[in-house]
Amino acid sequence: MNLLNISIAAVLTLFVYSYLFRDNLLYRLASHLMVGLGVAYALTVAVHSVLLPKLMIPLQRTITGDTNRADLLIPFTLGVFLLAKAVPRGARLGQYGVATLLGVGLGVAVGGALVGTLIPQLVANMLPLAPVGGVGLTQAILNIILVAGTILALLSFTYTRPARTPVIEGSNIAATDPPSLLYRVGRWVLMVAFGAILGGTILTYTTVLVGRWDFLINDWLLKLVGLFM
Amino acid sequence: MVTCPNCGIENSDSRLFCAVCGTQLREETTPLPDPTPPPVSNTDSLFPDWLTASGTSPLGSAPSPKKSALPSWLQGAEIEPLPTPKAAAPPPVSPPSDPAPASLEERTRVTLPPTPTPKVEEAPPKGRSTILPTPSGKPETWDDHLDFSDLPEWEEIDVVEAGTPLAAADEAKEPSMGVVETQGLLAGVTGAIPIEPIIRQSRRVPLPAPPITDEPASAETDEATALFAQIAGGAVRPEPITVPRSAARGTGFLHLLLMVAVLGGILLKAAGWELFNSPVATPAVQAYSTTLAALPRDATVLVAVEYEGSIADELNPSLLATFNQIRDTAPEGRVVVVSTSPLGTALVREAWDASVEAVGGKTEWDGVGYVTGGTAGQRATLARYPAAMTLVVAGDSLAAQRWIEQITALAPERPLLAIVPAGAEVMVRPYLASGQVDGLIGNVTESAAYELSQTDEGGNAWARLDTITLAALVIVLAMVVGWLRK
Numbered sequence: 001m002n003l004l005n006i007s008i009a010a011v012l013t014l015f016v017y018s019y020l021f022r023d024n025l026l027y028r029l030a031s032h033l034m035v036g037l038g039v040a041y042a043l044t045v046a047v048h049s050v051l052l053p054k055l056m057i058p059l060q061r062t063i064t065g066d067t068n069r070a071d072l073l074i075p076f077t078l079g080v081f082l083l084a085k086a087v088p089r090g091a092r093l094g095q096y097g098v099a100t101l102l103g104v105g106l107g108v109a110v111g112g113a114l115v116g117t118l119i120p121q122l123v124a125n126m127l128p129l130a131p132v133g134g135v136g137l138t139q140a141i142l143n144i145i146l147v148a149g150t151i152l153a154l155l156s157f158t159y160t161r162p163a164r165t166p167v168i169e170g171s172n173i174a175a176t177d178p179p180s181l182l183y184r185v186g187r188w189v190l191m192v193a194f195g196a197i198l199g200g201t202i203l204t205y206t207t208v209l210v211g212r213w214d215f216l217i218n219d220w221l222l223k224l225v226g227l228f229m
Numbered sequence: 230m231v232t233c234p235n236c237g238i239e240n241s242d243s244r245l246f247c248a249v250c251g252t253q254l255r256e257e258t259t260p261l262p263d264p265t266p267p268p269v270s271n272t273d274s275l276f277p278d279w280l281t282a283s284g285t286s287p288l289g290s291a292p293s294p295k296k297s298a299l300p301s302w303l304q305g306a307e308i309e310p311l312p313t314p315k316a317a318a319p320p321p322v323s324p325p326s327d328p329a330p331a332s333l334e335e336r337t338r339v340t341l342p343p344t345p346t347p348k349v350e351e352a353p354p355k356g357r358s359t360i361l362p363t364p365s366g367k368p369e370t371w372d373d374h375l376d377f378s379d380l381p382e383w384e385e386i387d388v389v390e391a392g393t394p395l396a397a398a399d400e401a402k403e404p405s406m407g408v409v410e411t412q413g414l415l416a417g418v419t420g421a422i423p424i425e426p427i428i429r430q431s432r433r434v435p436l437p438a439p440p441i442t443d444e445p446a447s448a449e450t451d452e453a454t455a456l457f458a459q460i461a462g463g464a465v466r467p468e469p470i471t472v473p474r475s476a477a478r479g480t481g482f483l484h485l486l487l488m489v490a491v492l493g494g495i496l497l498k499a500a501g502w503e504l505f506n507s508p509v510a511t512p513a514v515q516a517y518s519t520t521l522a523a524l525p526r527d528a529t530v531l532v533a534v535e536y537e538g539s540i541a542d543e544l545n546p547s548l549l550a551t552f553n554q555i556r557d558t559a560p561e562g563r564v565v566v567v568s569t570s571p572l573g574t575a576l577v578r579e580a581w582d583a584s585v586e587a588v589g590g591k592t593e594w595d596g597v598g599y600v601t602g603g604t605a606g607q608r609a610t611l612a613r614y615p616a617a618m619t620l621v622v623a624g625d626s627l628a629a630q631r632w633i634e635q636i637t638a639l640a641p642e643r644p645l646l647a648i649v650p651a652g653a654e655v656m657v658r659p660y661l662a663s664g665q666v667d668g669l670i671g672n673v674t675e676s677a678a679y680e681l682s683q684t685d686e687g688g689n690a691w692a693r694l695d696t697i698t699l700a701a702l703v704i705v706l707a708m709v710v711g712w713l714r715k
Contacts, residue, residue: 020484042571049598101603108635109604116634116665124663193655200672201652202704203697204543207673210696211542213491214689218499 003223010220013212055079125150149189156186231255483707490703494696504695508678513661517668518682520644521554524618528562530555531616533607533632534573536624540650544622545580546690547648547676550683551620552584556592562617563593567600567610569628574598577622607635618644625649626656633657637665648676673697 015030055076058069082097084090127143128135135143230239231254233247246253497504510518524530536544555564564581568574574596581594597614600606611619619636623629629649636645646668649657654671661669670676676690 045571045599104605105603112634112638116637120663197655203651206700207543
């Protein structure tokens with residue numbers, strides 16, 4: 001049975017790989033299966049893990065008198081209002097649910113971003129720039145590069161800075177200064193970071209590719225061959 | 230308002246050329262129509278005309294302001310006063326004679342002095358546009374009276390005159406496709422309104438009016454209109470862009486090379502070959518292992534998960550090794566798994582079951598399951614399940630950041646470990662540097678190093694590392710070859 005499950009997974013993997021030749025029915029079958037099963041599984045998990053045990057069953061028990069969870073009527077009502085957004089006439093009711101979601105979500109997210117990212121990262125960037133107090137010369141140089149790179153990268157985010165325009169005599173178009181050296185260095189820092197992210201992404205894709213091939217060969221093909229031998 | 234004889238658009242009286250098609254509306258010397266009379270004052274309208282005909286209001290209101298003899302555009306200019314007529318000399322006493330009686334015309338003839346020329350303002354210095362006065366004294370729009378003749382030459386985009394065939398236009402200049410297609414589109418849609426002169430008109434010089442003829446539109450316009458109609462109606466589908474065979478030849482070879490590298494690496498590893506040296510554990514991996522080793526025997530570990538099946542091949546080997554160490558370090562403990570993605574719990578369960586099969590032990594599994602509500606749900610879950618340590622397993626940097634922020638905000642003193650793929654490592658590593666994350670496994674190399682630190686045989690990550698390294702080398706080779714061929 002285990003080999004059957006593995007074989008189904010392996011065959012579907014090969015169906016997806018058939019797209020390398022061209023778009024075909026097998027690839028579409030695999031992709032439709034993936035989307036459909038993913039949505040169905042997510043819906044099942046949402047119903048059985050969230051809606052039923054955390055909302056519907058406690059409300060049912062409240063009605064029968066086994067427990068007192070009348071407070072769940074509030075999220076139940078907001079959820080129903082949210083469903084009303086599917087109907088044009090009831091769209092205004094859904095705004096209450098959306099407002100609650102957005103308000104609570106944004107409030108928690110902004111607070112977390114402030115306390116969890118902005119302030120700790122600012123504190124972490126306050127590094128000693130001189131080789132004193134136990135800080136070696138190499139470390140001091142690295143600290144200077146780190147702090148300078150951070151500041152220059154932030155400075156290069158000048159969305160309101162006008163693009164460089166040529167000077168035209170007799171016109172009333174104001175000529176802007178060419179990009180400064182600091183601005184260019186900040187852009188290069190950003191490009192190095194983005195290049196590192198791209199390299200990591202490629203490594204991730206390569207890892208996943210090798211993982212699939214390892215599954216196809218070691219976990220499926222060799223076992224299949226061993227079954228018949 | 231003046232109606233253009235060519236396009237029929239109404240223009241203001243002061244315009245010399247039509248604002249739409251550029252047709253000349255009047256000669257420059259043609260006088261403007263009389264302006265509308267000024268409105269009557271409110272007090273005068275209350276009284277009949279015979280009472281106000283005397284020029285003064287019965288109420289004795291202030292006399293109406295004296296109308297200036299000069300138009301507004303000349304007011305303020307230095308105008309030489311009219312020469313005062315010389316006092317007529319007394320007629321000489323002529324001897325009595327019988328002069329012929331002067332005619333009425335001769336007796337009433339008045340000789341006026343010559344009209345002085347009004348002084349016009351000096352032209353401004355070069356480089357500034359000049360606003361010329363208009364006969365009405367009111368420059369209504371810029372197009373009426375701005376003179377750009379003193380400006381340097383602009384690069385002409387379209388200097389093709391109206392009516393020039395498209396072929397000749399293409400030879401002279403290269404009008405943008407948008408101009409040509411817009412021309413055909415508008416000609417087909419609008420029909421009577423000749424938009425062509427507007428599209429091709431230079432912004433400075435109004436083109437002469439196109440001749441009004443009954444000739445049909447050009448063949449190119451008809452063809453463009455017909456093609457557009459076919460595309461809009463769905464009868465014609467644009468041809469898909471195909472890559473020339475010559476350009477695709479090189480990429481096929483590199484794809485084949487990549488497949489050979491991957492297949493060869495897997496087979497060689499299966500045969501027991503080691504192509505590269507074992508990876509060395511980085512400080513981040515050492516801290517990761519040390520933090521896990523410091524867990525109490527009955528510790529509760531909260532595993533916060535947010536990744537999908539597509540990335541499981543990279544994260545699950547590290548997760549399996551982590552569960553092995555937890556089951557070894559905290560045999561009486563508990564692992565609580567929460568996931569903000571529907572598939573997360575199932576993926577973690579796969580690693581857990583493999584760990585149970587490999588290591589055994591009595592560490593409990595508590596799969597809380599899917600948590601909804603985004604960041605609010607994360608915060609509520611963290612508050613509901615206190616733990617001795619938190620492990621974040623995320624498929625991308627944003628998911629990892631959300632969990633790390635909430636954990637840092639709620640329980641900054643709690644040890645925090647993270648497993649992320651290589652694509653998210655760059656964005657998560659600053660949290661390691663700032664001390665918010667105590668240990669990090671960010672790529673397959675660190676994962677293999679962690680596996681080797683736990684067991685001598687390693688795990689899936691170590692088994693695939695040589696193949697992944699070979700494939701990465703081929704990709705780098707492809708990039709270099711592509712850059713050299715460019």
